Amino acid sequence: MTTTAATVGEGMDSPYALSHLDALESEAVHIFREVAGEFERPVILFSGGKDSIVMLHLALKAFAPAPVPFTLLHVDTGHNFPEVLEYRDRTVAEHGLRLHVASVQEYIDAGKLRERPDGTRNPLQTVPLTEAIQQHRFDAVFGGGRRDEEKARAKERVFSLRDEFSAWDPRRQRPELWQLYNGRHAPGEHVRVFPLSNWTELDVWQYIAREKIELPGIYYAHEREVFQRSGMWLTAGEWGGPKEHEQVETRLIRYRTVGDMSCTGAVDSDATTLDAVIAEIAASRLTERGATRADDKMSEAAMEDRKREGYF
């Protein structure tokens, strides 16, 4: 954050211009504070992925020197990267936060969900997520979704009203005018809130660099045992890979997104530093999800369909 004309960067046409990162940060903080001011029981979805890490960082800044007035919720697929779970628990402890965990594995063990034949657990998250929201009576649920990720998400509002079934109806969205967010909802309904709506993948990385935010190591290039399935490099593990015909090899890779191990692919990369990651993304010809997410490729409207059911 700058206060004098001398520190305003190149390309700014006025000493009172804000850099695009400052403008995005300011907007996101405004959104966090609106929710704190208008809702009773907000919660931040926190997966230990970079978007939720940036969300938490923004929330910490928004309410300093007071603590973040929200609890956290993680939907654990049971196939999460151990490094990420370790990061999650360490972060929660460091900031004295409260974390709820909704477990897909517990739902499967209890017979309430059935494992899919393809082994991917991402779509299975919806039921534990929506039941956790109902059970804890959360009325605002922060998600790290960005509109640049996917074409259905490009249609998403910053405040997105969900009915008692957590369903998203894209045709019945409230128009969002100026910075006046309408969070009115009936009992049982909740509002999904996306403070990073206007951020791109590159913005997130530049902000991580500027704010010197620590991330789980899997975001940086490292050697890992992976195997190929449906054109993606998946981490070998007890979750269900490799199968007999799938060959494990050690490759220098990194992850662009963090999700379920069964459907989140790694990319070949030698980017071991923040600067190298930013340079790599700026030059990439693939979107983040296109490069690394199997579940988005299931159909032309896969994301829209999952969002309608309550997924983020």
Place this chain on the structure above:
Amino acid sequence: MTITTEQLSATTLLRFATAGSVDDGKSTLVGRLLHDSKSVLTDQLEAVEAASLKRGQEAPDLALLTDGLRAEREQGITIDVAYRYFATARRRFILADTPGHVQYTRNMVTGASTAELAVVLVDARNGVVEQTRRHAAVAALLRVPHVVLAVNKMDLVEYAEPVFAAIAEEFTAYAASLGVPEITAIPISALAGDNVVEPSANMDWYGGPTVLEHLETVPVSHDLAGCPARFPVQYVIRPQTAEHPDYRGYAGQIASGALRVGEDVTVLPSGRKSTITGIDALGESVDIAWAPQSVTVTLADDLDISRGDLIAPSGSAPRTTQDVEATVCHVADQPLSVGQRVLLKHTTRTVKAIVKEIPSRLTLDDLSQHPDPGQLVANDIGRVKVRTAEPLALDAYRDSRRTGSFLLIDPADGTTLAAGMAGNSFAAETVKVVADDEGWDF
């Protein structure tokens, strides 16, 4: 296009909206802007190619890039506003891609509400049509500071200068009469790429910027001298910890102008006075902060201040009122009627209100006003008078888009009914009153 990390973090952000009728090439223009700025990536293009092929189309249909919903792809139209992101070495852009269909004009209002620039597209063969006038009127109504007229399909009129000149002249005269402050007309062919990103070899008579050049260089307003500071209190930060036992900070986003430490301020609606003792700009203590920074302010006196209050310099505080006169754009399917009880959300304050009068409804086509319509329905624009249960520190929308705007909300189900712009003027003063009340076609 190669962009260095340093260039990326120093760039500014421009929010703009596109508007155009159904077949005037808006998708192609958006597609080309995205494509040529490297914002359409290989996997997205491949998905569009595959989907186009599946439908039996030979060439990739660029509209599939922007039409994200099932229903939109099925019908081949854009239903809802979508936001797109792209960047050049000079700027980052947030594009509100708004539908051109008449029945979705409320979505253009949504896109225009945060836009600093609007691109209005016309087909060079058709010139200024009804829908063009509606778009210009919405841009004027929402006070979008810059309007670009993109005269598209110049390739279909043999790149003829007189065609462009006539359209530009007609549009500029009309938009200027609405009070649009700045209009830039650019002859383009979105399909052939003339004057979108690259200057056209086919129109050497045109000496102005390409669309992208203009987007990159148009000044974003930071005229702080002209706007007094407005600071709506969003949230009171009171840690009450051992480390900060007495800290009481007022958090919010500066809506306009600049705040300085040492400045005498008044808190509205109570009218109590104090002095700014500190400004915390998200972790850094500063002497001055300005719109649209999110900050936390501390004051010299322990006043009773809560969410919904407004802090302003004592010398230029707005007056408060319980009688709001405004232009509203009705955005809901259920109507707004005289006598209806509503909620009014202004900055961080939501109050009960009652619709006292709907003096007129406006036809955007010819700017005529129809008196006493009784109610407003979806996509209507009209004048309303609203009485609020508590005083509001409201500015005129012409002075501040942020503190002059409000929402009307249905208290029963929370629906956003209307977008309001306070003050007595709808753009220019040349509105004529027409008595007849049929043929409302907006």
